[in-house]
Amino acid sequence: MIRRxxxxxxxxxxxxxxxxxxxxxxALMHRLAEQRSGEARFSESKHLAILAAPVLSSGVLRFxxxxxxxxxxxxxRPESLVLDGDTLTVTREARRxxxxxxxxxxxxxxxxxxxxxxxxxxxxxxxxxxxxxxxARARWTLSLLPRDPKLAERxxxxxxxxxxxTLSEIxxxxxxxxxxxxxxxxxxxTR
Amino acid sequence: MRPRRAAALAAWVTLLVACVAVIAQTRFTADLSAFxxxxxxxxxxxxxxxxTDGMVxxxxxxxxxxxxxxxxxxxxxALAQRLRADPAFGMVANGEPVHEEHDRKLLYHNxxxxxxxxxxxxxxxxxxxxxxxxxxxxxxxxLGMLTKSLLPADPTxxxxxxxxRFEAGARPAQAEGAWASRDGERALLLxxxxxxxxxxxxxxxxxxxxxxxxxxTRHGAAAAGLSLVMSGPGVFAVDARxxxxxxxxxxxxxxTAIVVTLLLFIxxxxxxxxxxxxxxxxxxxxxxxxxSLGFGMVHGITLGFGTTLxxxxxDYAIYLFVQHDPAGxxxxxxRPAFWPTIRLGVMTSICGFAALLFSGFPGxxxxxxxxxxxxVVAATTARFVLPALLPSGFRIRDVSPLGRRLQHLVAxxxxxxxxxxxxxxxxxxAIHLHRDRVWNHELAALSPVPTTAQALDQALxxxxxxxxxxxxxxxxxxxxxxALAGAEEVGGRLEPLLGEGVLGGYESPAHYLPSQATQLxxxxxxxxxxxxxxxxxxxxxxxxxxxxxxxxxLAEVEAARRRAPLTREDLEGTSFALAADSLLVxxxxxxxxxxxxxxPDGGARAIDAARVRAALATNDGAQAVFVDTKGESDRLxxxxxxxxxxxxxxxLAAIVAxxxxxxxxxRRVAGVLTPLAAAVLAVVAGLLLSGVTLxxxxxxxxxxxxxxxxxxxxFFDRAAGAAGPTPRTLASMLFATLTTVAGFGLLAFSxxxxxxxxxxxxxxxxxxxxxxxxxxxxxxxxDLRPS
Numbered sequence: 019m020i021r022r023x024x025x026x027x028x029x030x031x032x033x034x035x036x037x038x039x040x041x042x043x044x045a046l047m048h049r050l051a052e053q054r055s056g057e058a059r060f061s062e063s064k065h066l067a068i069l070a071a072p073v074l075s076s077g078v079l080r081f082x083x084x085x086x087x088x089x090x091x092x093x094x095r096p097e098s099l100v101l102d103g104d105t106l107t108v109t110r111e112a113r114r115x116x117x118x119x120x121x122x123x124x125x126x127x128x129x130x131x132x133x134x135x136x137x138x139x140x141x142x143x144x145x146x147x148x149x150x151x152x153x154a155r156a157r158w159t160l161s162l163l164p165r166d167p168k169l170a171e172r173x174x175x176x177x178x179x180x181x182x183x184t185l186s187e188i189x190x191x192x193x194x195x196x197x198x199x200x201x202x203x204x205x206x207x208t209r
Numbered sequence: 210m211r212p213r214r215a216a217a218l219a220a221w222v223t224l225l226v227a228c229v230a231v232i233a234q235t236r237f238t239a240d241l242s243a244f245x246x247x248x249x250x251x252x253x254x255x256x257x258x259x260x261t262d263g264m265v266x267x268x269x270x271x272x273x274x275x276x277x278x279x280x281x282x283x284x285x286x287a288l289a290q291r292l293r294a295d296p297a298f299g300m301v302a303n304g305e306p307v308h309e310e311h312d313r314k315l316l317y318h319n320x321x322x323x324x325x326x327x328x329x330x331x332x333x334x335x336x337x338x339x340x341x342x343x344x345x346x347x348x349x350x351x352l353g354m355l356t357k358s359l360l361p362a363d364p365t366x367x368x369x370x371x372x373x374r375f376e377a378g379a380r381p382a383q384a385e386g387a388w389a390s391r392d393g394e395r396a397l398l399l400x401x402x403x404x405x406x407x408x409x410x411x412x413x414x415x416x417x418x419x420x421x422x423x424x425x426t427r428h429g430a431a432a433a434g435l436s437l438v439m440s441g442p443g444v445f446a447v448d449a450r451x452x453x454x455x456x457x458x459x460x461x462x463x464x465t466a467i468v469v470t471l472l473l474f475i476x477x478x479x480x481x482x483x484x485x486x487x488x489x490x491x492x493x494x495x496x497x498x499x500x501s502l503g504f505g506m507v508h509g510i511t512l513g514f515g516t517t518l519x520x521x522x523x524d525y526a527i528y529l530f531v532q533h534d535p536a537g538x539x540x541x542x543x544r545p546a547f548w549p550t551i552r553l554g555v556m557t558s559i560c561g562f563a564a565l566l567f568s569g570f571p572g573x574x575x576x577x578x579x580x581x582x583x584x585v586v587a588a589t590t591a592r593f594v595l596p597a598l599l600p601s602g603f604r605i606r607d608v609s610p611l612g613r614r615l616q617h618l619v620a621x622x623x624x625x626x627x628x629x630x631x632x633x634x635x636x637x638x639a640i641h642l643h644r645d646r647v648w649n650h651e652l653a654a655l656s657p658v659p660t661t662a663q664a665l666d667q668a669l670x671x672x673x674x675x676x677x678x679x680x681x682x683x684x685x686x687x688x689x690x691x692a693l694a695g696a697e698e699v700g701g702r703l704e705p706l707l708g709e710g711v712l713g714g715y716e717s718p719a720h721y722l723p724s725q726a727t728q729l730x731x732x733x734x735x736x737x738x739x740x741x742x743x744x745x746x747x748x749x750x751x752x753x754x755x756x757x758x759x760x761x762x763l764a765e766v767e768a769a770r771r772r773a774p775l776t777r778e779d780l781e782g783t784s785f786a787l788a789a790d791s792l793l794v795x796x797x798x799x800x801x802x803x804x805x806x807x808x809p810d811g812g813a814r815a816i817d818a819a820r821v822r823a824a825l826a827t828n829d830g831a832q833a834v835f836v837d838t839k840g841e842s843d844r845l846x847x848x849x850x851x852x853x854x855x856x857x858x859x860x861l862a863a864i865v866a867x868x869x870x871x872x873x874x875x876r877r878v879a880g881v882l883t884p885l886a887a888a889v890l891a892v893v894a895g896l897l898l899s900g901v902t903l904x905x906x907x908x909x910x911x912x913x914x915x916x917x918x919x920x921x922x923x924f925f926d927r928a929a930g931a932a933g934p935t936p937r938t939l940a941s942m943l944f945a946t947l948t949t950v951a952g953f954g955l956l957a958f959s960x961x962x963x964x965x966x967x968x969x970x971x972x973x974x975x976x977x978x979x980x981x982x983x984x985x986x987x988x989x990x991x992d993l994r995p996s
Contacts, residue, residue: 062349064348064349069345074349075349075350094349097350110350115373196357
């Protein structure tokens with residue numbers, strides 16, 4: 019009886035022990051890299067100085083390691099953005115645009131930061147941003163500060179919040195004071 | 210007799226001198242002009258213009274292979290940099306954003322002149338509210354990041370609409386910052402020469418410049434494994450010219466060598482050889498001069514075909530020499546006996562070749578004129594000049610022993626009658642079985658471009674998304690402005706087809722350079738500052754965007770109201786200059802606007818030509834012609850083929866009529882024609898069985914089998930009453946056939962499809978005509994042994 023209780027306690031404690039292992043960037047990236055693919059709903063609000071009210075949108079995010087990210091906006095207008103390797107495909111109202119990511123460094127920085135985070139690609143993130151992780155495994159905050167001065171002229175900071183291997187919010191603060199907040203929920207792993 | 214001989218010699222020398230004088234002025238070409246129609250329809254003219262001078266004709270498709278992606282991209286950039294500095298090239302595109310800055314500036318500053326959305330309604334309060342609302346909604350999109358900064362100055366989104374229109378369409382894949390093939394194994398460049406596609410020397414120089422620029426950029430270990438591949442109309446044309454030139458030289462040398470060897474073997478006499486070649490040379494010289502006078506230039510293919518004339522024309526001297534005998538076997542000069550037969554033979558040949566003269570296919574018409582002139586002059590020289598030059602007592606080796614052996618063979622040939630009937634029936638059956646695929650219906654069948662080169666071209670074209678301008682609408686007008694206005698009007702008629710999925714898209718010069726009238730109308734729809742401010746305030750009342758934020762918009766609209774309309778000069782330094790120049794061309798004293806159409810679903814479906822034509826015909830504004838260039842070229846070829854059938858039939862009819870008139874006996878005409886028909890059937894069956902589909906040139910070859918073969922049949926016919934042709938006649942016929950076969954047979958090994966087709970038809974056909982004539986003419990004879 020006692021032995022069984024001990025075993026139960028041990029099994030309960032084990033994950034806690036693992037949880038207690040040092041939580042740092044390497045651990046976060048490692049956990050993120052383990053998630054090969056997933057799908058989640060998002061809602062995004064953009065706060066732009068030029069507009070009196072925020073613009074809202076919502077839809078589905080899909081990720082498949084190593085480098086495919088889909089952002090399917092369902093409202094207010096259907097639109098899709100697919101980042102596959104270096105190619106960004108934007109489809110809006112029967113118009114399809116395929117652009118090379120390198121041609122649009124600013125736009126690229128944003129989508130690429132999400133993709134590299136989801137992929138747990140520590141090296142890629144470090145190349146573009148100075149990273150700072152705070153909080154605990156259950157609730158962490160990762161700050162990305164652009165290294166490239168040109169990018170820094172546009173993007174002030176990207177803040178990603180999450181819990182363990184799940185992202186819950188991405189906030190982008192632009193240099194001109196405009197800001198967008200994307201909330202992520204109902205994340206499920208996919209095949 | 211003396212004065213007549215002197216007169217003949219004098220006329221001959223005069224003719225030679227005159228011909229040489231003409232030839233000295235002659236332009237020789239080896240481009241693709243032989244395949245283009247002489248009297249084109251409007252659609253065909255467009256096709257011809259596109260092939261010779263259009264933008265497509267000036268495109269070079271360049272690929273760099275080998276090495277790794279980085280080395281290829283680096284080489285692509287280095288090559289592009291060199292070519293951009295070379296004034297021979299108008300455009301060098303490899304995926305680098307060279308014009309981007311200028312392009313964007315031009316679009317931005319002229320957006321109210323260029324955007325099709327600019328109209329008075331768009332600048333009413335309602336119109337502004339809709340347009341601005343759209344732009345605000347776009348801010349929610351990821352593209353909002355790009356458009357946000359534009360919003361205060363361009364709230365109606367004209368710039369974005371323009372960018373989207375110009376960036377639409379398939380663009381090549383990228384690897385390491387340069388265009389790459391879809392499989393990533395090649396770096397790609399698209400180069401446009403300034404020189405017209407029809408300027409072969411300039412095209413050749415441009416191709417050489419690309420190659421040497423590539424060599425010059427190859428340094429370092431990474432570049433070692435790289436190689437350059439090129440394609441495009443210019444490359445094809447230059448290669449074809451080189452091939453045709455090489456072929457002509459090779460064929461001329463070979464056929465001369467063969468005929469000379471053969472003649473030396475027969476005559477065993479150098480003077481005889483020289484004299485024997487005299488009619489040939491005279492005929493060839495006169496033929497070239499005649500073509501030069503008749504067509505203004507001589508095509509390489511005509512010269513290549515000329516080798517057959519060597520084989521044909523040498524026959525007359527053979528007949529003369531072999532049968533010339535001061536103390537002949539019959540005890541008298543044989544000349545009078547065989548000349549009528551030769552004359553009839555020459556005339557049937559002329560009937561065959563003359564049919565070609567009337568062809569709308571310049572290549573064929575040249576062949577016709579060349580052959581008719583060559584044969585007439587060669588025969589006349591052999592008949593009137595050559596005898597005058599023969600030294601007294603001239604004689605060649607006696608060929609009678611060979612002739613008698615032949616006579617023996619011929620005597621036994623009647624046993625082959627039934628096998629011949631069986632063979633002919635089998636041939637007819639084979640043709641019947643293959644009746645569905647006898648004819649090749651594509652112009653490409655005549656193309657001197659090897660199929661491997663065509664495949665490479667298609668691969669590069671697909672990867673580059675290069676325009677092949679298969680479908681194009683052409684608007685013609687007396688001046689540039691009218692052409693642009695026409696292009697705008699036609700664009701308006703095409704627009705509904707985009708939505709209906711009939712078209713994937715269309716290009717227009719008016720996209721880059723709207724007509725002045727349109728630009729002024731757009732400018733006039735911009736309200737003056739005070740009015741616009743009032744309307745803007747109304748428009749933004751219900752939007753989360755206050756009018757105060759849009760002060761730059763008011764200023765820019767006011768500036769646009771004072772901006773002069775765009776002209777062609779304003780496009781200089783942007784990628785739109787080339788686009789406008791390619792799509793708006795001045796030809797034959799009038800202007801043509803070209804509107805290339807893209808097939809729907811990324812080219813997966815074909816364009817419904819009937820719907821496009823219907824859309825273009827809906828009103829009687831600008832004159833617009835829809836051209837399917839592929840269809841048009843095939844139709845062009847179908848026209849040639851149809852015409853060639855008619856001409857072949859006419860030629861055949863002329864030959865039959867000539868024979869009927871001369872021989873005055875249906876039985877004898879049938880006797881002459883039967884072996885020829887059998888030969889034609891056998892050759893057609895042979896070609897079909899070896900997988901060849903017949904082109905127009907095979908058809909011409911068949912006509913020539915009848916025209917040339919009738920000579921042999923006539924000799925047998927002449928002798929039909931007697932015990933068959935004399936041994937000497939037989940020997941000379943054998944020699945004549947051998948030289949003819951040598952001439953045509955050589956063509957069979959040519960890599961120029963046009964020449965090869967004629968060679969593979971006439972070469973075997975001539976032999977069969979001789980053999981079949983011998984079989985049908987012969988009859989069992991009791992004793993033919995020499996007494």
